[in-house]
Each structure stands twice: as C-alpha cells, then as structure tokens.
Amino acid sequence: MLQTLSIRDIVLIEAVELRFRPGLNVLTGETGAGKSILLDALGFVLGWRGRADLVRPGAETGEAVAEFRIEPDHPAHATLADAGITAGDELILRRTVGGDGRKQAWVNDRRVAVETLRALSDSLVELHGQQDDRGLLDPRSHRALLDAFADAGADLAGVRVAWTARTAAARVLSEAEAALAEAARDAEYLAHAAAELDRLAPAEEEEPGLDTRRRALQAAERIRADVGRAAQALGSSGAEGAMFDALRSLEAAAPHADGGLDPALDAIARALAELSEAIAAVEAVREARSCDPGELERVEERLFAIRALARKHQVPPDALPSLARDLRSRLDAIEVGAADLTRLRTDVERTAAAHASAAAGLTARREEAAGRLDARMADELRPLKLERAVFRTEIVPAEPGPDGADRVAFAVATNPGAPPGPIGKIASGGELSRFLLALKVCLSARSEGLTLIFDEIDRGVGGATADAVGRRLAELGRAGQVLVVTHAPQVAARGVNHWQVGKTLRHAAARTEVIPLDPAARIEEIARMLAGDTVTDEARAAARSLLAG
Numbered sequence: 001m002l003q004t005l006s007i008r009d010i011v012l013i014e015a016v017e018l019r020f021r022p023g024l025n026v027l028t029g030e031t032g033a034g035k036s037i038l039l040d041a042l043g044f045v046l047g048w049r050g051r052a053d054l055v056r057p058g059a060e061t062g063e064a065v066a067e068f069r070i071e072p073d074h075p076a077h078a079t080l081a082d083a084g085i086t087a088g089d090e091l092i093l094r095r096t097v098g099g100d101g102r103k104q105a106w107v108n109d110r111r112v113a114v115e116t117l118r119a120l121s122d123s124l125v126e127l128h129g130q131q132d133d134r135g136l137l138d139p140r141s142h143r144a145l146l147d148a149f150a151d152a153g154a155d156l157a158g159v160r161v162a163w164t165a166r167t168a169a170a171r172v173l174s175e176a177e178a179a180l181a182e183a184a185r186d187a188e189y190l191a192h193a194a195a196e197l198d199r200l201a202p203a204e205e206e207e208p209g210l211d212t213r214r215r216a217l218q219a220a221e222r223i224r225a226d227v228g229r230a231a232q233a234l235g236s237s238g239a240e241g242a243m244f245d246a247l248r249s250l251e252a253a254a255p256h257a258d259g260g261l262d263p264a265l266d267a268i269a270r271a272l273a274e275l276s277e278a279i280a281a282v283e284a285v286r287e288a289r290s291c292d293p294g295e296l297e298r299v300e301e302r303l304f305a306i307r308a309l310a311r312k313h314q315v316p317p318d319a320l321p322s323l324a325r326d327l328r329s330r331l332d333a334i335e336v337g338a339a340d341l342t343r344l345r346t347d348v349e350r351t352a353a354a355h356a357s358a359a360a361g362l363t364a365r366r367e368e369a370a371g372r373l374d375a376r377m378a379d380e381l382r383p384l385k386l387e388r389a390v391f392r393t394e395i396v397p398a399e400p401g402p403d404g405a406d407r408v409a410f411a412v413a414t415n416p417g418a419p420p421g422p423i424g425k426i427a428s429g430g431e432l433s434r435f436l437l438a439l440k441v442c443l444s445a446r447s448e449g450l451t452l453i454f455d456e457i458d459r460g461v462g463g464a465t466a467d468a469v470g471r472r473l474a475e476l477g478r479a480g481q482v483l484v485v486t487h488a489p490q491v492a493a494r495g496v497n498h499w500q501v502g503k504t505l506r507h508a509a510a511r512t513e514v515i516p517l518d519p520a521a522r523i524e525e526i527a528r529m530l531a532g533d534t535v536t537d538e539a540r541a542a543a544r545s546l547l548a549g
Helices: 035-045 076-082 114-124 139-150 153-185 187-200 206-234 239-256 262-288 295-313 317-381 429-442 463-478 519-531 537-548
Strands: 002-010 013-019 023-028 061-069 090-098 103-107 110-112 125-129 390-401 404-413 451-455 481-485 497-506 509-516
Touching: 002 035, 013 035, 013 509, 023 035, 023 463, 035 061, 035 090, 035 125, 035 451, 035 481, 076 114, 090 114, 103 114, 110 114, 139 317, 139 404, 153 187, 153 317, 187 295, 187 317, 206 239, 206 262, 206 295, 206 317, 239 262, 295 317, 317 390, 317 404, 317 429, 404 429, 429 463, 463 481, 497 519, 519 537
Parallel strands: 023 481, 023 497, 125 451, 451 481
Antiparallel strands: 002 013, 002 061, 061 090, 090 103, 103 110, 390 404, 497 509
16 A cells, blocks of 8 residues: 655655555646646656656756555565565655656665566556556456456466467477478488498597508518518528538638638638528518508508598598497487377377367356456446446457467447447547446456556546546545546545645746645535636535535
8 A cells, every 4th residue: 555655856846745545545636736747756656657857947856755555465575575675564665866867766775776666566556547558448458357357367377387388399399390301301311321331330449540550561561671671682592692602612622722711611600600690580570570461451441441431421530430320310210200200299289188178268267257247347337327338348269379269358339239349449538437447346356455546537527427436436445545636526525535736836936736635625625626716605515515425
C-alpha cells in the first residue's frame, strides 16, 4: 500500500507531501490545476518513462519519494532479493533529477538502477486510464487477464514445461535429420575413402618410424658398399693374392740366395698375418651390416604411400588413423541413422501429444472461466448503466505455443442486436471507462497488494452513471487501495481521503498546491464540482447529500 508521496521541485510543485490511506483516495481540481503532475511524479519515482522537463524552473534538483508498506508475502520481496536488498514492511523509493537531466535512484537508501524501480512498480502500482493499452485495449494481454481470473497458474506452468520438452525434442530431431542428410550426400565418397584407408591401415606414429628405418637402411647400404670395396682390395683378388704370389716367388728363389731373402720372407709372413686379421675384421663388419636387400624398397614404398594419402586428404600423416576412424563413424551413423530418426520422431510425437493434452486442459479451464467472467461482467455492467451492453470473452484456436493453443480477445456490443466487436473500436470513451472498471472489479483478486490508480476514467459520464462508477471504485478500495483522479462529484464523494489540487501564483510564478480536505472543505469542493464557479447553498446541500451516501 502507498503510504506517502513526497514531491519537491517537480514541474510546478515546490514541496508537497500526500499521506494516503487504505480504501478510495480522491484527487480533484479544475482542469489544468496540475493533477497530472502528481501522477508524473509518482511515475518518475517508480521508474516509468515520462516527460523530460521535470525540474521546477529555478530549482537545481527535483525529487520524488514514495513510501510503501508491504506484507511479508508481498511479491516485491522477490525483486528486492534479486537486487540484494533486504526490507521489512517498509519500502522507500527515492529518485532525483538534476537540471542537466541526470537521474539517480535509491531503494531503502541503497543506490539502484532504474530497472529495479520498474520491476518493483509492477508489483506495487497499476495505472489505468481511458486509453488503457496495457489492459482492455491490448488483445495481447487478454489471455493473461483471463488466466489470472481462472487462477490457471499451475495449468499454464504445466503447458510451458510440456512446450519446452516438445521444442527440445523437435530441435534434436531437426539436428539429427540435418546431420544424416549431410552424411548421406557424401556416402559414396566416405565409403571409397574409408576402404582406401582400411587397405593401407596406417598405424599411430607409423610414418616417423618408417622414415627413421629408411634413413638407417640407406646408411647401411652405403657402409656395405664401402666395406665391400675394401674387402675386394684386401682379399685374394687384391693385396692378399699379390702378397701370396710374392711369397711363392721368394720361396722359390730363397735356396739360391744364401739366406739373403729370409728377412723378406719373414716380413711378408708377418704382413700376411696382419692382413688376414684386417680381412677378418672387414668381413665381420660386412656380415653384421647384411640385411634383406628388398627391405629398403618395401619401407620406401609404404612411406611414400602414407604420405601420398595424407596429401590427398590434406591432413598430416599422423592424422590418418583418426581420419579413418572418423570416416568409419560417419558411415556407421548413416547405417544407424534411420533407426535413430525413428526413435527421435517418436519422441517428438510423444512430447507433442503431451503438450496438446496439457493445452487442452488449459483451454477447458479458460472456457469455464470465460463463462464465469462474462456472467460477472454482466452483473457489474448493469449498475454502471450498461445493462444492455454485452461483454464476451472469445476463445479461438491458435498455433500451439508455450501459453497453450488459444487466442483470447474481449469483445463488446453496446447496442442491442449488434454483433460484439473489439472493445477498443466499439466502446466510446465513457463506455470504455466503465468496461474497464467492471473488469477491474471482477479481477480484484489479481490486484491484491497493488495500489490501483484510475486517471479520469469517469470522463464522459455523469449523474447516476457517475454514482455507479463511484460505488464500484469504493468497492475496489474496500479490498485494498485505490487512487482516483476525477472530475465527477459522485465519485469524489465516495473517497475516504480527499485532496484538492489547485494552481496559485507565488512571486509571479505558477505553483501547484495539494490541500488535504477536512469534512467542511470537502463539502465546498464537491459543491464547486457540482455548481461551477458560483457555489450556491443548493450545491452545498447536494454535496452533503452525496457525502451522506
């Protein structure tokens, strides 16, 4: 409930403090007195978008402070918790604006962003006027209003859960179908590439190993060639054979040389012994380096095949094994994809059926509530002098979605026999105000904890109709708190709290003043509203009669 509204240096207001009470609070005054400024100031502190020139001329800063009393279970506590603010039963909103347009906001002396004020305002205040585009005139809100009347929160939550499951299943199916279609387009290529890789069967780290082995075999081949040439030079065809020939020739000549060749024979024998050891060492090395003469060719052939396949697929040679696995898995996906799609389609059908069932239950609840709402509206419209008007809640099928499969629209007919049509096109300004008021009475349970503000919704009505409007506003006030800006004396007389808004001149400057009225002053104000500029005793008597009820 709104307890106080303090305004300083806003537009034409120098300083005002209004203390509100439960029930119907009334603001009256002549046209142009500044009643709208009070609503502008309240909207400013609640974070609503409004006029830019808020600071009073000559002032540096404008300020508005709104103090609310909230119950422990009030939904504003959830918004406060999200903002990291703790509060008891007192909630103080404060907002300032400088001459340069810079704005600052506080909640219980804690600096906040304007978004926090707007979030709080949704659970604190609800504003209605003749052009109520947030309610009656906006068909997008009609379904939500009907759901609130039907108390369909649990049903709606169930439909939304079912819709989430349905959309998730449809998304998974769509992704699987796209992946399978893409894989199927490449099936022939995948099969050929996978078979080619399977035939080669490259192993992990095989290419580096083959390269190392190739280098080793090439080095061994060069060593064998060099050692072979050395063995040939040292062997029987080379040095060893020549030395044996020399030895035989010297041995034949020695008996005739009187021992002169003995040293040469001894040296040659020693040389042959050393040469024999060298030949043995060379042969040992050549034997150790012997290998399969075709191994180098086979190694090079496989190494080159691996590298060629890597170039073909534009991957490093070491990536060929993982490529083979990927190609095989994509082929496997094609083979098992049909079975997976069947399962996924079954999931979509199952979740769609679950959503359809939940939506059908919500539709039934809406249709039952629509009948009750139409009947209650008929009861409310009669005392508002719209006894011949028809209010109808129309429910027609719509595309399934998170809020069910219904489109809801409020239609009215104000003339007997005329077909119902959109409320914004059929109802006149005064009629629209009364339709709105009747609907608010019917939906008063939804307004629990809210301060309802009605801005001149009684414009265009008078007499008994205005009296009926006042009675319905007072009835709303008994369930909570209502603030009404009105020009109708019949409405003003129903208030439990009454202020007069007027404009005065101070130091050659216009100022808006708000004066709380005591019982005697209320008689004068209501008499003025009845009689105009000249208040007569008859007008005062009529005012007393209205106040007496």
